[in-house]
Amino acid sequence: MKHRYLGNSGLLVSRLCLGTMTFGMKGWGCDEGTATQITKRFVEAGGNFIDTADMYCSGTSEEFVGNAISGYTRDDLVIATKCWFRMGTSPNAKGLSRKHIMEAANNSLRRLKTDFIDLYQLHGPDPHTPIEETMRAMDDLVACGKVRYIGCSNFFGWQIVKANSAAEKKGWSKLISGQHLYNLLRRDVEREVLPACHDQGLGMMCWSPLASGLLTGKYDTSKPPAADTRVGLRADIDLPRYWNEQSFQVINEVKAVAAETGKSPSQVALAWLLFDKRITSVIVGSTKQSQLDDCLVAGDWDMPLEHYQRLCNIVPFPLGYPQEWIDVTRANTAGHE
């Protein structure tokens, strides 16, 4: 398994990160026995990076991870978790206030049965809390040793810059990672978030790299997904997000590249993300060990440029305005470089 530095930090993480959102989840997840087996297989294959969140299965995912890693040397692992979602009924049991961040961190430490979190992530932006309050609370967690590094998830580019500027001004810890939805069917982050992460020294961790399983090629897209599949069970989220003709075109091309390269469609979809060095790690979610075994190949395989470009171009992805304006007007300013 190859490793990459997470953003501008000195932290080396495996370029596959183990996603644990499905741990304990009824319907589209797995039980503790399978979760433990998957975690062990991942670590034994050389993976050191594990992602969870307080809200995954209301804390059960963190508990399963804590149990599964108990036999390993804690310092060999990079454990990432997150706060932001509502975790109780009291008014402050959510968001990015100092009060909630401190409580959420302590609860995650307890469930994970560890003294420290390697990467503590803001799960989403909180429009009601000043970013200075949030970043100061995160820095205090770093200063007291409960947290090693901090990151964000689902932030706009301008929010990343604002957070890191506030931290820089005060000498506080800065965000070193951005965890965002990025896969061959949803390339939104290429417009603005990925350039912002790169500019600000954040490594990107891609969530849902297989588009809820669609990029494995296992769904028959000529008819609606069966009710007992992940996409069927989460139809309200996944159909508007992915289920359209352009996606089907991309999935077919992923299958063609897989056949040509002797890889599986999942391996092709994961390797496409990792081709871009701004991506530090892709977060693989598995409900069975066989799925993880399939994905693990992408931890080492580098996709050739030819296939990368082919997949980029199968459905044109316009960066839109203001890039369009910049391209049209470039001739006015270019020529002397």
Ligand SMILES: NC(=O)c1ccc[n+]([C@@H]2O[C@H](COP(=O)([O-])OP(=O)(O)OC[C@H]3O[C@@H](n4cnc5c(N)ncnc54)[C@H](OP(=O)(O)O)[C@@H]3O)[C@@H](O)[C@H]2O)c1
């Ligand atoms: N920060 C955020 O807001 C956020 C949001 C979502 C996820 N995440 C993180 O990202 C991780 C991954 O997200 P995700 O679960 O949405 O990832 P995904 O790659 O979009 O989907 C993973 C699902 O695809 C299927 N699958 C995976 N590998 C397969 C294979 N080789 N062959 C066949 N099917 C396969 C499995 O579902 P079935 O077995 O049910 O088909 C698996 O649960 C999460 O665990 C979490 O850590 C973060």
